[in-house]
Amino acid sequence: MPFSQLGLSNPIVNAIADLDYRQPTDIQKRAIPVILSGKDVIAAAQTGTGKTASFVLPLLEKLHAAESDTERNLRGKRIRVLIVTPTRELAVQVEANIAQYSKYLNISSMAMYGGTEIEPQKQRLIWGIDILVATPGRLLDMAHQRAVYFDQLEAFVLDEADRMLDMGFIDDINKIIERLPEQRQNLLFSATISDDVRALAKRTLHHATEISIAKNSDSKPKISQWLVTVDKGNKSALLSYLIKEQQWQQALIFIETKHGAAKLVSQLEKRGIKAESIHSGRTQAIREQILNDFKAGKIDFLVATAIAARGIDIGELARVVNYDLPDKVDDYTHRIGRTGRAGKNGEAVSFVAKDNFRNLCAIESNLGHVIERREFEEFPVKKVVPVSILNYVPKNKRT
Incomplete structure (x- = not known):
């Protein structure tokens, strides 16, 4: 099954073809159509099976198809997709993937994390960002300073949720969720689904579709x-x-x-x-x-x-x-x-x-x-x- 049959448009298909993505992995085949349908998703798949593309690609498609440039300008320059990751390194990597996948689209993205100067990140937010990838601490810091707003948020992604909980971010995650609009699509991706991850999903997701890729699937590294x-x-x-x-x-x-x-x-x-x-x-x-x-x-x-x-x-x-x-x-x-x-x-x-x-x-x-x-x-x-x-x-x- 080629990517084009999953409901992705030519600009995205061409961008991933440039990266030599030929056939979707199991998690991509199962997750992309469900996310495009607008449903909440909790998904588990092993590291290295293409989880990032499985949620980034359909979100890019939805942003691309949603509005014309004129309509987008009328809406303002608020964040439309928020992706929260446990580490700086993962935030940088996810944003780099977004930039690669969206190179033929008029969609902006940014990685935001601590340990770097805050003012340049504030300026980027003022200019306008469609997709923000952030670590919990810096995101809350920006929210407290009223430098980031979520009133136009359409989708919220928790990436590597198991690692997030292992690192003790549960309180920060709850504080972030409290600031988000109720009407949004929620996606939770993890390498494993522990009881704690499932409890977090129950509080965050609504009538979610669960996707789990077995260890012995064809996508196994x-x-x-x-x-x-x-x-x-x-x-x-x-x-x-x-x-x-x-x-x-x-x-x-x-x-x-x-x-x-x-x-x-x-x-x-x-x-x-x-x-x-x-x-x-x-x-x-x-x-x-x-x-x-x-x-x-x-x-x-x-x-x-x-x-x-x-x-x-x-x-x-x-x-x-x-x-x-x-x-x-x-x-x-x-x-x-x-x-x-x-x-x-x-x-x-x-x-x-x-x-x-x-x-x-x-x-x-x-x-x-x-x-x-x-x-x-x-x-x-x-x-x-x-x-x-x-x-x-x-x-x-x-x-």
Whole structure:
């Protein structure tokens, strides 16, 4: 089924064709027609399956079809679509997608987030924005200063709702919703639908259509997952070895702390491997520049803390590395979802020390299988990590 059969007009179809979007993914095929019909939607699909396009494309179509330029000028320059995201990085990425998809349309968009000067953002709002992508804190700050108005809002989107709740934004979300007009279309998109997400949807959405894409659908990312058991003190040496011996060209490397990120970059450079890092200790401007350089291929190895787990969309990122295994199962899913996007093949490598065993059990239980283990004789393990299949509990028997 081509995109044109989903109800999208030529300017949008041509824009996504320029991006080499050939066939819609499962979530796009199911969500786009429902959103075009004006219904509220709660949707769940794995990271990397095209969720952003599944709500941005139909919203662009609705804005494009709604009014002529004359009618639009008569309405004024208020926000018509509000998209709220949990992180700055995701806000920037979603707005970049909007700009790409709308390049043949007369529709304006803006990403608004903290950590940057507020006055330029206020000026953009004065000029007029059709679609605003914002993080909760900066959005509420602007609302309190009466720099942003929602009286002409037509659609409200909560993107990555599960992550939003994990980060403690529920009070901010409720405050935002209180300021919105009652007559609006509501869309909630998430990688997972927990009880908390469902409770939020019940308060926010009205007679919503629920869309859930199973993990075994055709849109599932093609990610080869394997792990190496390693003693903590040998991690940086092992990473350097794999980069050189396996001739890795690019990798996004996840680590738990900003101090660990800076240390690892230094260790890699001492072994002749140039790398960069992004974490909460670096300014937003620097983080954005490093991300842009990484996407452009100017940086081969990027060491990132959890701030980059969502919001990085690199079409052909070869691999991600869990230098530190995450504590939460969902974080593992979101991390490895940075590779294998849009039907491309990807590789996810994890370093697992003995004290990560409990985390590994949880991750493998969620996956439903044991992750392939690989050994390298140059790195013998003193503290052996058990195989966790005996700890696997089927989902339907969990309490």
